[in-house]
Amino acid sequence: MALFKRRGFIWPSYDIYGGVAGMYDYGPLGFSLRNNIVDVWRPLYKGREGFVEIDSEYVGPREVFKASGHLDKFADKITYCTKCGAPFRADHLVKEYYDNPDTMTEKELEEAFEKHNVKCLTCGGKLGPVEDFNLMFRTNIGPGTSRVGYLRPETAQGIFMNFQNLYRYNREKLPLGVMQTGRSYRNEIAPRQGMIRMREFNQMEVELFIDPEDKTWPRFPEMADEVLTLLPNTGSETVTMTVREAVEKKVIANEALAYFVGTTKQLLVRCGVDPARLRFRQHMPDEMAHYANDCWDAEALLSIGWTEITGVADRGAWDLSRHGQFSGTDLSHFVKYDEPREVEMDKVKANYKVIGPTFKGKAKAVTDAIEAKTPADIVDGKLTITVDGEEMVLDSDKFNVVRVKEKISGERIIPNVIEPSCGLDRIFYTVLEHAYSYDEKEDYTVLRLNPEVAPIKVGVFPLMAKDGLDTVARELCEAVHTHRAEAYYDDAGQIGRRYARMDEAGTPWCITVDYDTLDGDKKGTVTIRDRDTTEQKRIRMDDAPAIIDDLISGKRKFSDL
Known part of the structure; x- marks a missing residue:
């Protein structure tokens, strides 16, 4: 985490006020890495699947x-220290003793505290009752x-x-x-x-x-x-x-x-x-x-x-069943049959002899509301309908359940999900941890990020910031830098230190403009260095943007340059 903070991947939120547990801000490199992960995810679903x-x-x-x-239901089990009042997620306190402590009941967790002598992690005090805490x-x-x-x-x-x-x-x-x-x-x-x-x-x-x-x-x-x-x-x-x-x-x-x-x-x-x-x-x-x-x-x-x-x-x-039930909205899908089918079904029918005299002018609206219901809507022999905004509870003399034969062209179903x-954020952190490589002997850190998600694709350096090398390097950096290939110019310190900074940032390649770039048999060429092998090759400067683009997309391998 120290490296990720130092290099601008993540920072604790509100750090100058002591920070807040469970809250982090993304720095410049972290924001780019996170967006690059989204850019891998989106084409898989939007592009490939439509x-x-x-x-x-x-x-x-x-x-x-x-x-x-x-x-x-969206709750975790919480317990408080009876001495200092510190809160703890109860199942986490016993996870070394049980395979799935998050499935344990309040009573089981309290018994586990006693059995394994689990105390407050802050002051060693006795833990209180376990209860639900909505998140x-x-x-x-x-x-x-x-x-x-x-x-x-x-x-x-x-x-x-x-x-x-x-x-x-x-x-x-x-x-x-x-x-x-x-x-x-x-x-x-x-x-x-x-x-x-x-x-x-x-x-x-x-x-x-x-x-x-x-x-x-x-x-x-x-x-x-x-x-x-x-x-x-x-x-x-x-x-x-x-x-x-x-x-x-x-x-x-x-x-x-x-x-x-x-x-x-x-x-x-x-x-x-x-x-x-x-x-x-x-x-x-x-x-x-x-x-x-x-x-x-x-x-x-x-x-x-x-x-x-x-x-x-x-x-x-x-999901759709619950929201349909609670909102009263039809969230079903109509499945059409290849050919109409004759089926027997129970339907709710209005008792016209009772409805007419009872509801007079509203009789048609009441009848339509009754016959829009299904037998499943009948509760304790009564049917609840709504007519013109008025809710009515009808006794069983107002309707009947009858068995009918009907030809149907399809049926309504609730889609599954x-x-x-x-x-x-978890993928982001996992990518960083899996990419992290530290050589204790050399005291050297490399972040071996996949080029597709690396926040900086290429570092561009002049061998020294003089004699026109820096001018050429800046121009090359601008030529390489695109919306897809973020380039980073650096002329501070020895070239080895610059490589080290880029390696810690996860930059896959670095290009160096040297004196051979300006004059001699190798005029117009630059060196390109691979992060993971530290191998260097010489390429034509004019080809650098296309080469970097091919390396990112996987069309070309560094070993083939």
Whole structure:
């Protein structure tokens, strides 16, 4: 973290006032690296898959999070020291004794404190009762307290809120893939793992709305041979298999989910996550959300152990079902049959002999409202309808449930959701840690970032800042610098020190203008140095922009220059 701070990747927020745990600012190099990671993610989904991208609000009204379950369920277990009052996330205090402490109840955690003699980490005092602590930041929308709102705990809810609009935009067809990047907020109890657990964090999320009866994927054959390292919930050892094998052996629930697990691996490896330190762990049955069909976490091996950086889940129909139920909005999809089918079904019919005399002028509106209901809407023999804004509760003499035969051309279903959800800050930190290389003997640090995400692509130096070398180097830096290839000019200190600064910043290549550039048999040429091998080659200065572009894209290798 010291190197990342010194080189301008990340800084603790509000540092001059002592900082705030779980909050970090991105410096110039960090901001560029983070954006470059997004630029790898976006073409995979928007370009390759043809998904659409939106941007939704950060603050949402209480009703949204009541329906989503966040208001009732989005909580961690908290305990306070009875002596000094310090708060702690209860399950983290016993994680060395249990495999999945986050699934333990309040009573089980309290018993674990006693059994293992767990005390306050601050003063050694006795820990108090364990209780739920909701992780959402609460606010008020507008003056006063009449409209309660919350900062969004995930970007996904904004996509679900716009499903109707997106569905119409997609001409009422499935599958429908929607992307969103942005900030989310979780009021973490005691964030103590740097950028891994932040209170304000960045997400790259995709919600894929799909027919629950057809979870195949058209591009699956292209992904079928991608090799995955999996940790299924049926054992404690990892297994290696292809995406195709994972589906055939029912290790991963369906094609669509497996395809996007494979896509997630491709994303992470391209960004610079070491594939030898990457695995996909399936949620345990007691860990998985009750509505989820299957869920896999991409975990990276970091200095703090295996850490979740991305989740890929089949969320079933939970999200749209809940929001449809709570809002009264139809969030279904119409599946048209190839040919009409005759089916028997139960329907609610108005008892016309009773409705007419009872409701007179409103009889037609009441009849229409009754017959728009289904038998499932009848509760304790009564049916609740709304007519002209007035809610009415009807007794069973006003309606009947009858069995009818009808020809139907299709049916309405609630789309299921496949969700690849990436923690951008966690990927960012993982890329940095996996790229970090320190040679103790030489006391030398290199950040071996993948060229595609490196914030600076090439350093441009004059051998010395005199005799016109600096002028030529500045002109070359301007020629190389583009929106894709960020170049950095440096003429301060010895050339070795400049190489070292670029190596610490993760810059893949450095170009040096020397006296041979200006005169002699090698006039018009410069040296280019490769970060990872320290090998140097001579190239024509005029070719430098094209060569750097080819090296970044992978069209050319340094060894072929």
